[in-house]
Amino acid sequence: MNDSATLDESRIRSAGAEPHADAPRARAAERLAGGEFSTVGDVTVPDPIFSCRHVNVYYGEKHAIRDVSIDIARQEVLAMIGPSGCGKSTFLRCLNRMNDTIPSARVTGSILLDGRDIYDRKQDVVQLRARVGMVFQKPNPFPKSIYENVAYGPRIHGLAADRVELDEIVHTSLQRAGLWDEVKDRLSQPATSLSGGQQQRLCIARTIAVNPEVILMDEPCSALDPIATARIEDLIDELRATYAIVIVTHSMQQAARVSQRTAYFHLGSLVEVGPTERIFTNPRHRLTEAYITGRFG
Ligand SMILES: Nc1ncnc2c1ncn2[C@@H]1O[C@H](COP(=O)(O)OP(=O)(O)OP(=O)(O)O)[C@@H](O)[C@H]1O
Numbered sequence: 001m002n003d004s005a006t007l008d009e010s011r012i013r014s015a016g017a018e019p020h021a022d023a024p025r026a027r028a029a030e031r032l033a034g035g036e037f038s039t040v041g042d043v044t045v046p047d048p049i050f051s052c053r054h055v056n057v058y059y060g061e062k063h064a065i066r067d068v069s070i071d072i073a074r075q076e077v078l079a080m081i082g083p084s085g086c087g088k089s090t091f092l093r094c095l096n097r098m099n100d101t102i103p104s105a106r107v108t109g110s111i112l113l114d115g116r117d118i119y120d121r122k123q124d125v126v127q128l129r130a131r132v133g134m135v136f137q138k139p140n141p142f143p144k145s146i147y148e149n150v151a152y153g154p155r156i157h158g159l160a161a162d163r164v165e166l167d168e169i170v171h172t173s174l175q176r177a178g179l180w181d182e183v184k185d186r187l188s189q190p191a192t193s194l195s196g197g198q199q200q201r202l203c204i205a206r207t208i209a210v211n212p213e214v215i216l217m218d219e220p221c222s223a224l225d226p227i228a229t230a231r232i233e234d235l236i237d238e239l240r241a242t243y244a245i246v247i248v249t250h251s252m253q254q255a256a257r258v259s260q261r262t263a264y265f266h267l268g269s270l271v272e273v274g275p276t277e278r279i280f281t282n283p284r285h286r287l288t289e290a291y292i293t294g295r296f297g
């Protein structure tokens with residue numbers, strides 16, 4: 001472990017928050033406690049869908065995620081917030097092994113999905129990514145028709161016995177994503193002919209077409225206008241009845257609107273986690289408070 005990357009006191013001081021009275025001793029105590037930083041708040045939930053313990057991520061020498069432990073509940077929206085570069089996307093990508101696609105990335109610790117370690121050698125990664133779908137910052141439809149974008153996943157996973165069943169999956173997925181009425185007469189047109197907000201809803205339809213259990217969203221509205229954003233937020237609220245959703249967002253208003261629990265990350269550590277309302281009204285850690293009151297970020 002490398003001391004140079006522990007929480008940067010000068011940055012906190014310049015942000016106007018109180019520094020530790022005895023930072024070196026506090027850091028030593030944190031290391032003794034088993035992690036570089038002990039999270040404030042209860043990281044556990046009853047019957048979690050995901051249970052992450054002592055997760056560390058390295059990009060070569062760079063230690064990007066530091067001993068993060070957190071559970072993710074079923075039928076819950078968990079928001080992950082924190083300053084740029086604090087590791088939100090990195091942690092999100094651990095949950096469906098998207099970091100596998102980055103050669104320098106190394107993940108340690110344990111991440112259990114429904115009690116099974118997703119980093120187990122026997123884990124089929126294609127299967128995992130169907131169970132744990134992902135929606136990205138920029139809508140990324142395939143260069144295919146609207147229909148084919150949604151039909152692709154069910155087809156490769158053999159979810160439809162025939163064309164009638166496939167049509168039905170495409171229909172329900174588009175409907176659940178709140179897009180059906182806008183596209184039902186133009187299913188064979190290229191997905192790229194849709195507006196940005198429609199493309200993002202198409203990407204959500206594509207994700208739910210393969211019956212996932214969890215949907216990961218990395219700043220899904222940052223490329224959208226306020227109206228398209230409101231539609232996605234409404235959709236997230238509806239989807240929560242069926243799926244666990246983890247959303248990374250730079251908008252604290254969005255986190256407050258859509259999530260039930262919020263996790264605050266800082267320099268790769270999970271500083272605080274708790275019910276969204278409490279995090280935003282009564283944060284316990286001075287770093288969380290400094291961030292939500294806009295003193296840095
Ligand atoms: N592929 C990579 N190779 C090396 N370092 C990386 C890579 N991806 C991210 N990092 C580093 O890991 C740290 C965490 O990055 P990450 O993208 O997870 O942050 P983030 O919280 O999502 O930031 P943002 O809010 O800007 O999207 C940063 O210091 C970043 O520079």
Ligand SMILES: [Mg+2]
Binds near residue numbers: 088218248
């Ligand atoms: Mg990011």
